Amino acid sequence: LTRVHSSDKVGLMARTHGDIDWERIHGLSNYVETGDCWRECGSYCCKTNHAEFSFRFIRAGQVLLPLCPAEYDYLKAQGRLPDDSPQAVSRLAVELEPDRSAAVYMVRCDRGGLCDHPDFRPLICKIYPYYPYPSPEGDVEELVLGSVFDVARWAKDGHLACPALQNEEEAVRGKAKQNYARLFEHPHLIFYFRMGWGVMQLMLEHLRAEHSDILELPLTDYFKKWEVLYMTGKLTPAPEVVQLGRKEYEKVSRVWGDFDLE
Ligand code: SF4
Numbered sequence: 001l002t003r004v005h006s007s008d009k010v011g012l013m014a015r016t017h018g019d020i021d022w023e024r025i026h027g028l029s030n031y032v033e034t035g036d037c038w039r040e041c042g043s044y045c046c047k048t049n050h051a052e053f054s055f056r057f058i059r060a061g062q063v064l065l066p067l068c069p070a071e072y073d074y075l076k077a078q079g080r081l082p083d084d085s086p087q088a089v090s091r092l093a094v095e096l097e098p099d100r101s102a103a104v105y106m107v108r109c110d111r112g113g114l115c116d117h118p119d120f121r122p123l124i125c126k127i128y129p130y131y132p133y134p135s136p137e138g139d140v141e142e143l144v145l146g147s148v149f150d151v152a153r154w155a156k157d158g159h160l161a162c163p164a165l166q167n168e169e170e171a172v173r174g175k176a177k178q179n180y181a182r183l184f185e186h187p188h189l190i191f192y193f194r195m196g197w198g199v200m201q202l203m204l205e206h207l208r209a210e211h212s213d214i215l216e217l218p219l220t221d222y223f224k225k226w227e228v229l230y231m232t233g234k235l236t237p238a239p240e241v242v243q244l245g246r247k248e249y250e251k252v253s254r255v256w257g258d259f260d261l262e
């Protein structure tokens with residue numbers, strides 16, 4: 001794929017997400033070579049029924065997986081969503097401009113590690129326990145934590161719940177970083193991965209600035225309070241998410257030209 005510089009894009013239509021090469025992306029089943037790591041932890045990352053989680057909104061045993069619009073459309077068309085019953089899917093969107101919205105689909109999974117479509121796991125599962133943060137050009141700049149729960153826990157006491165992360169091997173991390181490169185050959189995915197980490201940053205900033213008292217609570221109480229703040233949007237205020245989305249669209253489209261977000 002050729003990157004389009006804004007000076008070259010006169011007369012070009014906005015890139016559609018229909019030209020993402022999903023076969024190439026899903027041609028790789030394991031982005032991170034952690035072997036049968038689930039044997040050690042009982043698929044910790046696929047579940048929420050942990051002693052330290054006592055949630056009100058998030059049901060025990062279920063995880064909510066964030067999918068960008070292109071990924072959602074692809075997996076749905078292929079009949080490979082983890083759960084495609086209407087009540088398992090919700091769409092959250094913010095309007096960036098009158099004719100441009102950014103959206104994320106939250107898809108429920110209650111399989112607890114026994115995926116129905118292992119080779120077509122959502123990307124958020126395939127990339128775990130890391131989350132690659134790409135530059136606007138699509139280079140993997142850094143690897144950060146791969147779930148919002150991991151980020152929230154790390155903010156409290158620096159603990160890493162995933163055993164594969166606790167015993168991280170430099171070679172595995174390096175190989176994963178190489179593997180992630182194929183995710184960032186299209187601006188749609190670059191934008192949404194940048195947004196994902198940007199929203200996590202907002203969550204951390206608001207947690208530390210306005211709710212630092214909860215960081216001192218015992219773990220279960222902390223997660224109880226954190227969940228309410230997070231699920232009610234207090235840690236990620238909509239106007240700031242809109243600002244972030246506008247800024248990220250500007251950065252990514254400056255490199256790749258206009259592209260569709262939905
Ligand atoms: S990635 Fe980590 S949390 Fe998930 S199954 Fe492997 S060791 Fe467990």
Ligand code: SF4
Binds near residue numbers: 114115122125
């Ligand atoms: S799709 Fe598979 S890997 Fe992802 S949360 Fe569900 S069971 Fe776990």
